[in-house]
Amino acid sequence: MLPMTRFQTLVDDAVAAIDAAGDLAALNALRPNLVGKKAPLAEASRSLGAMDEAERKLAGQELNAARQAVQSHLDARTETLRTEARRAQYEAERMDLTEVRGELRRGHHHLVTQARDRLEDLFVGMGYTIAEGPEVETAWYNFEALNIPEWHPARGEFDTIFVNLGESEEVMLRSHTSPVQIRTMENTEPPIYVVAPGRTFRTDAADATHLPAFNQIEGLVVDKGITFGDMAGTIDSFVKAFFGAEVNTRLRPSYFPFTEPSAEVDISRADGSWLELAGCGMVNPQVLRNCGIDPEVWQGFAFGFGIDRLAAMRYQLDDIRELVNNDVRFLRQF
Numbered sequence: 013m014l015p016m017t018r019f020q021t022l023v024d025d026a027v028a029a030i031d032a033a034g035d036l037a038a039l040n041a042l043r044p045n046l047v048g049k050k051a052p053l054a055e056a057s058r059s060l061g062a063m064d065e066a067e068r069k070l071a072g073q074e075l076n077a078a079r080q081a082v083q084s085h086l087d088a089r090t091e092t093l094r095t096e097a098r099r100a101q102y103e104a105e106r107m108d109l110t111e112v113r114g115e116l117r118r119g120h121h122h123l124v125t126q127a128r129d130r131l132e133d134l135f136v137g138m139g140y141t142i143a144e145g146p147e148v149e150t151a152w153y154n155f156e157a158l159n160i161p162e163w164h165p166a167r168g169e170f171d172t173i174f175v176n177l178g179e180s181e182e183v184m185l186r187s188h189t190s191p192v193q194i195r196t197m198e199n200t201e202p203p204i205y206v207v208a209p210g211r212t213f214r215t216d217a218a219d220a221t222h223l224p225a226f227n228q229i230e231g232l233v234v235d236k237g238i239t240f241g242d243m244a245g246t247i248d249s250f251v252k253a254f255f256g257a258e259v260n261t262r263l264r265p266s267y268f269p270f271t272e273p274s275a276e277v278d279i280s281r282a283d284g285s286w287l288e289l290a291g292c293g294m295v296n297p298q299v300l301r302n303c304g305i306d307p308e309v310w311q312g313f314a315f316g317f318g319i320d321r322l323a324a325m326r327y328q329l330d331d332i333r334e335l336v337n338n339d340v341r342f343l344r345q346f
């Protein structure tokens with residue numbers, strides 16, 4: 013506590029003003045009126061000149077004490093307000109990591125995985141089992157057993173990616189899922205009802221309708237008395253289950269070395285146009301023979317769909333590359 017002096021009122025006023033300043037800006041605005049040349053205590057020092065020496069000495073000491081009192085109160089208040097301001101800033105900038113919990117989204121499967129799962133479910137529901145095969149294949153499985161010999165022009169159409177493993181045999185990334193047909197027939201006694209989903213690879217450059225690494229689902233049925241009608245009916249029921257009952261299918265004559273006769277599957281679109289979706293056909297007797305199955309006893313049909321295209325069509329994507337861009341804003345929609 014200061015002793016009561018002639019400057020006590022000025023000190024009290026200054027202290028009250030300092031305490032009333034709510035933030036640093038207000039305090040800084042006050043500052044010239046507290047400690048500057050125009051401050052009341054500075055004005056008061058000018059009155060010292062008129063005093064006699066003893067009086068002036070005493071008054072001078074009192075004035076210094078008064079100024080120090082104001083200055084230290086100002087410093088203390090400045091420090092307090094500064095600390096408060098800093099705390100408010102930290103509070104405002106704080107990242108409350110616990111908040112993130114409330115926003116956590118459950119992830120979900122990629123669009124293509126969802127389509128693949130759905131396709132598997134549909135076929136399993138029709139009594140099929142799932143077959144799998146390697147993504148790296150030999151020429152026998154990818155081509156020869158499927159009735160595509162070395163000289164066959166269809167080989168070129170597959171734009172195959174070859175791999176050099178130093179093997180004497182030609183080795184490649186499978187260009188379709190059809191080799192799984194061969195592997196299944198080699199290992200399984202008919203009757204056979206399988207679908208084989210999986211990744212396939214071609215040298216295609218990516219564009220709105222192509223990806224160099226894509227997914228197909230292959231279907232294979234081998235049983236007694238199987239007809240082209242069975243195939244058409246199977247494909248139509250699967251398409252209706254996948255796209256909706258209002259979607260129709262049609263078959264157009266086509267050619268694949270591994271089926272005879274062969275067809276292309278089109279599906280109807282809302283605008284009345286037709287869209288090519290898949291290849292299919294009755295398993296070529298030579299392919300059955302290549303796998304040790306007697307074509308006089310067993311017949312079959314096969315089909316191959318592009319899963320990415322099925323997904324793109326179902327969700328009306330303009331550009332199939334969206335499927336592999338991995339932009340979560342896109343993927344989250346599905």
Ligand code: DAH
Nearest residue numbers: 188190291292293314315316
């Ligand atoms: N493997 C063919 C392709 O990738 C698609 C295909 C056509 C598969 C006819 C089949 C089929 O099983 O019977 O172009």
